[in-house]
Amino acid sequence: MIRINCPVCGVRDETEFNYLGDATVKRPPMSETDQKIWVDYVFFRDNPRGRHQEFWHHVLGCRQWLIVERNTATHEIYDCNLAQEFPT
Numbered sequence: 001m002i003r004i005n006c007p008v009c010g011v012r013d014e015t016e017f018n019y020l021g022d023a024t025v026k027r028p029p030m031s032e033t034d035q036k037i038w039v040d041y042v043f044f045r046d047n048p049r050g051r052h053q054e055f056w057h058h059v060l061g062c063r064q065w066l067i068v069e070r071n072t073a074t075h076e077i078y079d080c081n082l083a084q085e086f087p088t
Helices: 035-043
Strands: 003-006 010-013 018-022 051-057 065-071 077-082
Touching: 003 065, 003 077
Parallel strands: none
Antiparallel strands: 003 010, 018 051, 051 065, 065 077
8 A cells, every 4th residue: 555645644545545647747828729739738648667746636634736756666655745836
């Protein structure tokens, strides 16, 4: 089981969280009209092996959105921060 150290609630089991995807993907501006850019944003994602930043939502705790840096091969957690602390 993965244990995530929530900055608000402390160490909790992964069952309290929902995984929400890649935290490194940037949304195109709403003014973007190129359909290919939107298709790439919505449908195409890398599947990295190793250290990676991910969005997690603490649904059964403080309800904060988090950015968790995790090794996708070993599930080792390196860092966990509130998503609001990172500019978009």
